[in-house]
Amino acid sequence: xxxxxxxxxxxxxxxxxxxxxxxxxxxxxxxxxxxxxxxxxxxxxxxxxxxxxxxxxxxxxxxxxxxxxxxxxxxxxxxxxxxxxxxxxxxxxxxxxxxxxxxxxxxxxxxxxxxxxx
Amino acid sequence: xxxxxxxxxxxxxxxxxxxxxxxxxxxxxxxxxxxxxxxxxxxxxxxxxxxxxxxxxxxxxxxxxxxxxxxxxxxxxxxxxxxxxxxxxxxxxxxxxxxxxxxxxxxxxxxxxxxxxxxxxxxxxxxxx
Numbered sequence: 001x002x003x004x005x006x007x008x009x010x011x012x013x014x015x016x017x018x019x020x021x022x023x024x025x026x027x028x029x030x031x032x033x034x035x036x037x038x039x040x041x042x043x044x045x046x047x048x049x050x051x052x053x054x055x056x057x058x059x060x061x062x063x064x065x066x067x068x069x070x071x072x073x074x075x076x077x078x079x080x081x082x083x084x085x086x087x088x089x090x091x092x093x094x095x096x097x098x099x100x101x102x103x104x105x106x107x108x109x110x111x112x113x114x115x116x117x118x
Numbered sequence: 119x120x121x122x123x124x125x126x127x128x129x130x131x132x133x134x135x136x137x138x139x140x141x142x143x144x145x146x147x148x149x150x151x152x153x154x155x156x157x158x159x160x161x162x163x164x165x166x167x168x169x170x171x172x173x174x175x176x177x178x179x180x181x182x183x184x185x186x187x188x189x190x191x192x193x194x195x196x197x198x199x200x201x202x203x204x205x206x207x208x209x210x211x212x213x214x215x216x217x218x219x220x221x222x223x224x225x226x227x228x229x230x231x232x233x234x235x236x237x238x239x240x241x242x243x244x245x246x247x
Contacts, residue, residue, distance in 0.1 A: 002238055020159055020199060027230040033238075114237050117245050118126075 003034040005112040011042035012053075012061050018046060019059045021118045026064075029071035036075035037068075038100070038108065044082045047093040062094050079105060121145055122240035123155045124233070127247030128163035129178035130171075134247030135164050139181055141244070146189050154192040154236040155182075157225075161247060162200045165193070167222040179222045186224030193225040194232050 006025050012018050029035045039046055046061065053060045068076070076097045083089070083099070090099060100108060109115055123142060127134040142152045157164055169179045186193050195205065204220070207227050211218035221227060237243045 004237070016202065017159060023198065024158075024230055024233060028234055031231070031234045033234065114243050116243075 001033060002113040003036070003111065004028050004114045004116065005036045005038055005109060006116045006118060007038045007040065007109070008043040008046065008118050009039075009041040010118065011045040012048075012051065013056055013058050016058065017118070018061045019064075022061060022064045024116070025068070025073065026071060029068070029073050035071075035073045036077065036112065037073065038077045038079070038105070039097070040079045040082050040105070042082075044078055044086060044088055047076075047078065047095060047097060048088065049092055049094050051094075066095055077108065119145075120151045120153050120239065120241045122153050122236040122243045124243070124245045125155065125157050125161035125164060125247055126159040126245065128160040129169075129176075131160060131163075132247055135161065135178055136176065138244075138246035139178070139185065141246075142185060142191065146191075152189070152191050153240055154194055154232065156233050156236060157193070157195045158199050158233070159247075160203075162195050162203055162205050165195045165200070165220075165222050165225040166205060167220050169222075183222050183224040191224075194228050194236075195221065195225050196233070197227050197229050200227060 008021060010017055025035060047065060051062045077100045078097045079102055080099050081102045123138055125135050125138050129135050146152055164178055164182055166179060171177050182193055185191055206218045207221040208219040210227060
């Protein structure tokens with residue numbers, strides 16, 4: 001067993017990128033590995049409320065994020081400075097993610113065996 | 119050291135797959151093991167059999183096929199990412215009721231379970247692109 005952290009930096013609905021990354025995350029969790037997610041830069045929009053993806057051609061990735069707890073993926077971190085850069089508050093998020101300071105990102109990542117950048 | 123590599127971009131979109139190839143060659147020459155190279159997202163375009171650049175241009179697909187032949191590197195293309203973009207092996211296309219054979223020599227099509235297995239067995243996992 002290994003500890004995986006997926007570091008996402010792209011916004012949702014800009015292609016199939018996030019959907020395919022979530023496929024990797026779900027597969028890793030389905031293989032009973034320890035999985036965490038860190039959202040930085042544009043990826044803070046992945047958890048933004050009021051996404052209307054049914055009007056787009058892409059999958060409703062926010063619903064997939066909300067189903068992650070079923071796979072025991074509960075360690076979801078959002079970088080504070082990225083949220084502030086886009087004026088996103090904790091109350092704007094679809095789920096109760098953990099807010100982390102940029103200065104703590106390095107020590108967080110060091111706790112994991114596999115770092116997946118996306 | 120045992121490496122597993124993931125490639126996420128198409129050969130003519132960025133330098134990432136060429137950098138990955140150079141890294142893999144350098145590691146193998148130094149006696150390291152490149153256990154598996156996993157092609158995901160737009161990286162599946164590295165595996166298109168019929169990519170036909172001009173003679174004086176780099177043919178990444180041929181480079182990968184040559185690497186797989188020389189070093190027996192396991193080149194795995196993700197099935198869902200490949201099918202979404204129209205890359206079908208001959209047996210997969212017949213299963214879908216289509217006639218096609220897009221997968222270049224040395225590559226194989228498989229699922230994300232191969233990615234998990236690779237990252238579990240590797241000492242180092244690297245993402246390009």
